[in-house]
Amino acid sequence: MFFLGASIILPALSSCLSNKPDKEKQHDWCVLFNSVQDTGLWINPEIGHFPTEGWYVDSSDLVLRPGGRGGNIMTKKTYSNFELQLEFKMTKLVNSGVKYFLNEMFNDSTKKIDWVGFEYQIIDDFNNEEIVDFQGDKGSTGAMYLLVAPGNKELKPIGEWNSLKIIVDNNKVEHWLNGKRVLKTNIGTADFEELIKQTKFKHYDGYGKMSDGHIQLQNHKQEVRFRNIKIRELN
Numbered sequence: 376m377f378f379l380g381a382s383i384i385l386p387a388l389s390s391c392l393s394n395k396p397d398k399e400k401q402h403d404w405c406v407l408f409n410s411v412q413d414t415g416l417w418i419n420p421e422i423g424h425f426p427t428e429g430w431y432v433d434s435s436d437l438v439l440r441p442g443g444r445g446g447n448i449m450t451k452k453t454y455s456n457f458e459l460q461l462e463f464k465m466t467k468l469v470n471s472g473v474k475y476f477l478n479e480m481f482n483d484s485t486k487k488i489d490w491v492g493f494e495y496q497i498i499d500d501f502n503n504e505e506i507v508d509f510q511g512d513k514g515s516t517g518a519m520y521l522l523v524a525p526g527n528k529e530l531k532p533i534g535e536w537n538s539l540k541i542i543v544d545n546n547k548v549e550h551w552l553n554g555k556r557v558l559k560t561n562i563g564t565a566d567f568e569e570l571i572k573q574t575k576f577k578h579y580d581g582y583g584k585m586s587d588g589h590i591q592l593q594n595h596k597q598e599v600r601f602r603n604i605k606i607r608e609l610n
Contacts, residue, residue: 407450407461407590408437408604417448417592420490429594436464436600439471443596447490449477455587456609459541463497464600465533468506471497471599472520475541476588480579491579492588493562494520495541495550497599500530517550517557521574522567525550525557536602544609 407416414425414432429445431438439445459475477492496518503509510521517525517539531537531553540551550558561567567583576582592601 404605404607406605408601409435413604416451418451419446419448421446433600436602437592437604438600439592439594439598441466441596441598443594445594447591447594449474449490449589449591451589453587453589454543454606454608456544457542457606458609459590459604459606460538461604462536462538462602464536465497465499466598467499467533468502469497469499469597469599470506470595471597472593472595473497473539473541474589474591474593475543476585477591478581478585478588480581482578483580484578489579490591491576491582492585492591493522493548494593495539496520497539497593499533501533517552519548519550519558519560521576522570523558523560525552527555528557529553529555542609 406413408414410432414430414437417425419426425448426445429440429443430448431440454475457475459473461473463471465471473495474492475495477490479488480491481488496514496516498506498509498514498516500516503515512518512524513521515525515528516530516537517528529552538551538553540549542549542551546561546563548558548560548562549556562583571577571583590606
């Protein structure tokens with residue numbers, strides 16, 4: 376991992392074993408969230424534990440309240456090659472996302488250390504012209520934010536559940552939306568480095584060369600719901 380600043384000390388990891396239904400144990404799935412007990416696998420690194428405000432559990436849904444409290448949350452564990460699946464439900468003008476390969480990196484422009492990684496963008500495509508700083512196709516739902524636009528996309532309307540899947544297999548990355556692959560790219564290549572140079576990520580030395588990192592759910596102040604969050608590590 377790329378920890379270029381003062382490293383944070385994370386609490387001991389909660390075991391995934393107790394969260395695995397029998398039907399999923401055989402497939403080596405780790406359930407990251409499906410009930411209130413599962414918040415123990417998540418942390419806001421700024422406060423050292425799962426937030427007591429901003430995020431709450433509503434039955435089997437992990438809900439981000441509007442307003443920005445609670446901050447971003449990330450898995451305590453890091454992942455390299457994996458398949459991540461979850462469902463999300465958007466509200467109007469929502470702007471969120473799922474980041475992976477999340478690491479602390481130094482920004483040579485701002486001179487600050489930030490948590491950065493690749494991002495599966497989640498945003499209200501239906502009203503995106505009203506969203507400040509919307510970045511076009513490379514900022515739409517399913518995109519690898521600012522880097523690769525999605526295609527062949529069928530996004531369900533506001534208020535309905537969508538499913539996403541992220542697969543990382545060495546340098547190969549896939550984004551899926553509602554059962555269809557919308558993006559496939561190879562990271563760590565010369566072509567991918569050129570894409571990075573065209574974005575704000577060029578200011579982070581080592582961006583695009585990460586080999587593992589945390590999974591993060593983003594807080595951009597609008598309400599969004601997540602459920603059935605699970606991950607399996609690939610050999």
